[in-house]
Amino acid sequence: MNRYEKYKRKIKRYYHSISRYKLKLKRKVLKLRNIILEIGISKDEFNLMTPSAKAISYPCHLGILFIGDFQDNLFPIIRRHLLGIYGPFFYEIHDLGKKDSLQSFPGDSFKKGIKRELKEEQNAIRSLNLHPTKKFHQLLIEKQKQDNIDVILAITDLPLYSSYDKQIIFLFGEANLKHYCSVVSSFNLKEAFYERRQNPHLFEQRIIKESIHEVGHLLLGREHCQNEFCVMTYSTEIEGIDRKSPHLCKMCFDKLHSRRVKYNL
Ligand SMILES: [Zn+2]
Ligand SMILES: [Zn+2]
Structure with missing residues (x-):
């Protein structure tokens, strides 16, 4: 060598x-x-980072919690639509009542969660407080324990931004698959947000679609559907929500069916 x-x-x-x-x-x-x-980070925040301790099997109990000012007739309407599509997955859909949106989150702990880049904007528009979805999920995890409910859908009139994707503000909703909870914001589902005349029927349709969409994520997974008329399509604008139907397309329906087979429902 x-x-x-x-x-x-x-x-x-x-x-x-x-x-x-x-x-x-x-x-x-x-x-x-x-x-x-x-x-x-607080214990609860740490819990959000770790997988849910319990694995859910279906059928189970779903609860709907209203955070903000909503009409009482909204619950039975949403319940009926959810049962129409996801019926076999739930023993019952429970009304978890109404919470005052301002009292739901202690102001100070809340501000910690607001992102720095939003601070300037916030100062400019004092009245507008965007709420990180993580804080909602934290609240819902507590509620799950308190009320012994497996899956929770929260409907709030507070504006949301995603804790998981910094790019997304004014979110329509977000699901936390790990902890079996979802939140829908009605803030920008109202025509008033777009400076148009109120339309209660349209508002109701939008809330129904978004509720079906977010509960759909909990059952079908985080992927979105490419079919723009399917309720599981991803909508970043209100026109997208109005365009889609409140139904699952054939592909998503088949996916749901395979979940039913998996859980023997
Ligand atoms: Zn989605
Ligand atoms: Zn679909």
């Missing part, structure tokens, strides 16, 4: 040990990052 070959081998060996150290270091950094993430 000539000198050149010898050096080549030596370099190769060094290279291998360096990449081993690199991997080791990477693992350590990851571990450290997780520790840092855990510091300074």
Whole structure:
């Protein structure tokens, strides 16, 4: 073996040990990052990061909680529509009552969750408080325990922004699959938001579609449907919600059916 070959081998060996150290270091950094993430967050927030302790089997109990000012006849309407599509999955859909939107979240703990980049905007529009979905999910997880309910859908008149995707503000709704809870915001489902005359029927239709959509995520998964008329399509604008139907397309229906088979429903 000539000198050149010898050096080549030596370099190769060094290279291998360096990449081993690199991997080791990477693992350590990851571990450290997780520790840092855990510091300074509340127990509830940490719970949100960990998988749900209980696994749900269907049929189960679904509860609807209203956070804000809603008409009493809304619950039976939503219940009827949800049962029409997801009936076999639920023993019953319960009315968990109404909560005052301002009293639901203690003001100070809330502000901590507001993202920095929204602060400027917030200062400009003092009256407008966007609410991170994570805070809702936190509230719903507590409610699940309190009321012994498996799955919760919250309907609120507060404006939402996504805790999970910084790009999304003025969200129509978001589901937390890990913790079996969803939230729908009626804030921008009202015609008044678009500076148009009130339309109670249209408002009701939109809330129904979004409720079916968010409960649909809990049963079908987080994916959206490409069919723009399917209730499981992703709508970023109100026109999209008005365009879609309150029904599942054939593909989503088949998916739901396979879930039924899985749970023997
Ligand atoms: Zn969705
Ligand atoms: Zn579909």
